[in-house]
Amino acid sequence: MPETCSTTEAAGRLGMAVRSVQLMVDRGELQAWKTPGGHRRILLSSLEAWLAANAGDAEPPAPVPTRRPLTLLLIEDSVHFQNLISLVVKRELPGAELHVASDGIAGLAMAGRLEPDVLLIDILLPGIDGAALITSLRSHPQFARSQLIVVTALDEAQRAPYAFALEGVPVVHKTALVAELPALLARATANLATPA
Known part of the structure; x- marks a missing residue:
């Protein structure tokens, strides 16, 4: 089993946009390194740790329909x-x-x-x-x-x-x-x- 995944694969597992995953890497929320071609490789252990720590937040809350005031x-x-x-x-x-x-x-x-x-x-x-x-x-x-x-x-x-x-x-x-x-x-x- 590979020890890393691409930002696209991580985005799929997290249910997020690729750009969001890139920003998480930049903020240090996920551990990653860059290939010589500039592509991020995210450590699966880091991804699993983030998922475990944010298990309650894994499902984004359903949007609350906004009702205009009376x-x-x-x-x-x-x-x-x-x-x-x-x-x-x-x-x-x-x-x-x-x-x-x-x-x-x-x-x-x-x-x-x-x-x-x-x-x-x-x-x-x-x-x-x-x-x-x-x-x-x-x-x-x-x-x-x-x-x-x-x-x-x-x-x-x-x-x-x-x-x-x-x-x-x-x-x-x-x-x-x-x-x-x-x-x-x-x-x-x-x-x-x-x-x-």
């Missing part, structure tokens, strides 16, 4: 309510990313770029009102799983002209944000966890 997009023109909703979201969903748009046009552009999990939308917005925004979002399949929550200062009678867009969308009045938004966020995130 992404929310708030489309609201009032800085006061942007701040209030931001505080509620941070308290209820600490690992979530909250993005904010101050008008309907910017909100629509950000929604297309971010494809958020949850959208919190005011009805009365500069640019495009919330109802037109919701209608537009619903017409695009990429937002089929996105959860919508309407945040508004309009009472039920004032919301009547926008009813066509609000059907099936939870609505929270701005005066009840702190009390009602946490439950709506919990329901929205639970709906996201349900398979489509």
Whole structure:
């Protein structure tokens, strides 16, 4: 039985790239010598010793699928309510990313770029009102799983002209944000966890 092996043979036994084995030799982790032609010859005893010492690490860990954090997009023109909703979201969903748009046009552009999990939308917005925004979002399949929550200062009678867009969308009045938004966020995130 030969006492040495090539870097290619060592790489095969270790399940590594040839370059990784070369670097291990350069760092002194494997004992080797070079042929007159410049090829490394690795001592099998060194290779066996490394394998024994790193037996627990021999199987590389399976890659953990990276999941993006829960992404929310708030489309609201009032800085006061942007701040209030931001505080509620941070308290209820600490690992979530909250993005904010101050008008309907910017909100629509950000929604297309971010494809958020949850959208919190005011009805009365500069640019495009919330109802037109919701209608537009619903017409695009990429937002089929996105959860919508309407945040508004309009009472039920004032919301009547926008009813066509609000059907099936939870609505929270701005005066009840702190009390009602946490439950709506919990329901929205639970709906996201349900398979489509």
